[in-house]
Structure formats: C-alpha cells, structure tokens
Amino acid sequence: MVTFQFVPYNDVEQLTSAKRINKLLNIVKDDRIVIMEGRLKKEEETELIEITMEEISSKFKGIELSVIYPDQRKQDPVRRMKGAFANILLGDRQGLTIIGPASLVKKIEQNPNKIELFTKDVSRKKIAVPRKKR
Amino acid sequence: MVSTFFRNLLKRLNISPFSKKSHIKLGLYGPPNGGKSTLANKICLDWLGEEMNSAVSHVAHETREIIIKEQVNIKNKKGKQLTFSLVDTPGIATKIDYEEFLRKGMNKIEAKKRAKEATKGVIDAIKWLDQMDSVVVVLDATKDPYSQVNITIVGNLQARNIPVLIAANKTDLKKSKMDVIKAAFPQYEVVGISAKYGKNLDLFYEQLFQLAK
Secondary structure, X not given: OOOXXXXXXHHHHOOOHHHHHHHHHXXXXXXXXXXXXXXXXXXXXXXXXXHHHHHOOXXXXXXXXXXEOOOHHHOXXXXXXXXXXXXXXXXXXXXXXXXXXXXXXXXXXXXXXXXXXXXXXXXXXXXXXXXXXO | OHHHHHHXXXXXXXOOHHHHOOOEEEEXXXXXXXXXXXXXXXXHHHHHOOOOOOOOOOOOOOOOOOEEEEEEEEEOOOOOEEEEEEEEOOOOOOEXXXXXXXXXXXXXXHHHHHHHHHHHHHHHHHHHHXXXXXXXXXXXXXXXXXXXXXHHHHXXXXXXXXXXXXXXXXXXXXXXXHHHHHXXXXXXXXXXXXXXXXXXXXXXXXXXXXXXX
C-alpha cells in the first residue's frame, strides 16, 4: 500500500528552513509520500539533499524528489504579474512538491503533460498525476 | 550565505573581482555517471599532458572526494589564454543504496563503505558550490535531463549568479538526444561532447572562454 500525505502551504509557511525540511523528511522516513503545496526555495532543495545524505542508513536509502512549477517563461505578462501579486499577498504556493522514500519510489518522471511516479512494488504500480494546463 | 550575498551584490553592481584573478575555479558538477571525471581527465590530458587521476568506472559514485587540478592553462585559436583550477566533484544524488553496489559485485563491507563515502561526497560537492567562479554541468545525453537533481543544481547555480555551461556528454552513443537537453535548459549554452573519444572538445574549450568572461 502506498500512502500519500498532503502538506498544505499553511502548515510549513511559518517554519524555518530547517524545521520545514525536517518535517518533510520525517514524513518520508515514515514511508509516506509527501505532496506539498508550493515548493522549497532553491537553497532549501540543496539543504534537503544534504540532510538526506546525512541521514542515509541501511534502512533509509534517500529520497525521490520532484517539483512541478509553472514555467513562467511560457506565461503571458498579465498572468505573470498576477502570479507575482499573488505570491506577495499569499506566499509562493504555486506548484507542487513530491517527495517519496527511495525504498518505495523507484523514480518520478516529468513529461510535458503529466507526472509519473513509479513505485518499487513487484507489480510496478504507476500513478499518474495530471498536470494543470498552463 | 553572507559570501553569496556579497557575490550577488558585486555582480549586480557589475564589479567582478574575479576578472583580476590570475585564474578562476571551474567546477564540474552533475549527477553520478555523467562523465565528469572522464572530462576532467581529458581536459588535463589535452592541456597538461597528464590525466587528473580522477578514477573512472561504470559503477556510480566512483568519485567520492573533491579533486582539484591547479593551473590548467588552455589556449584558443586566437592565442588567448585561460587559466583555471579544475574542480572535479562527486555526483549529486538524492539517494544512495549500498545494495546497488552489491549488485555490481562488491562485498557488503565494500558496498557500505562506498555508500558512506558517497553520501559525504554529495555533501562536500554542495558545500563547494559557493567556491566556484564558473561551472560546467556535465549531463549524460542519453538520459532524461528533467530529473530534479539536474534542475536543483542548475537552479542553485542560477540563484548564486554563477555562470553555467551545459556539457551534454556521451553524444557518441546513438541514444543521445541533444535536442532534448537543449529544450530542457533553453537559457544556457549547451555543447554536445564525447569526453571519452574527445569529440567536439574544440567547441567545448571555446565555450569555456565565453563562460569565464
């Protein structure tokens, strides 16, 4: 069985980088797949990799990570401006971050129109998450 | 953090203390098994007459320590010279499973040791990001470039205002897809090479001059 845990932006908004990363990693180490609203900052992504590496053991083999974020270069200027205002008012909650334990998630593939998450189950489950149209 | 802030500030003000440096630090970054060490060895062989002594293997995470070659001096057709310290870094990954090494024929002790060293190597590679003046991201052109590790590396270099050149390696292989790599990173210069066979390296060296400008 695969368990997904949704983490709303409000749950991590006020946390420091370290606490935010620890919260996400703790869920993953509990063999659950995180679906977080929004994304981590660039530096937080590398920090997540660093902390993951520090925690690797014979039981915890790391993570699979994928971030879906609208490509702003493909958006028209009005939409980009709307997005920028929304970010200022509500925080950058655009996109989704998926983090799964490497022992469970084989790979996450991003294609132009969908995200495919392959689990390590013998029956090779494939869960497709449809992507929002840009 | 503070050094990044000052680096960004200087770049915004168009002040580049590095331009007066006698040489720069050029890092080779990328996921494991992209060919960073093969490229590092080839660069050193071409310009210093000897390899960098970066071990190369088909088993991932062969490079588990930062390896530096000082004073690599290259010349272009116009006679211009560029001197840099070449920094070969361990491949950045989000997962390391010692059982993968067992499957490659290692015993359990060796596999666990390699996994432990590989995790430290990833951490070191990330910590060294701030030290780099320019970076060549070496990708395996036969693989999907949209992996989050690639996106994270490039995103972090961009956030630090570090100039980036993408080297799409292994173009000698039929499965290589240059167009896919170019489409994945449209904002960067992408040069297709084969580090193993020295294919297209003249263009790669020319691009290094542009990168270090």
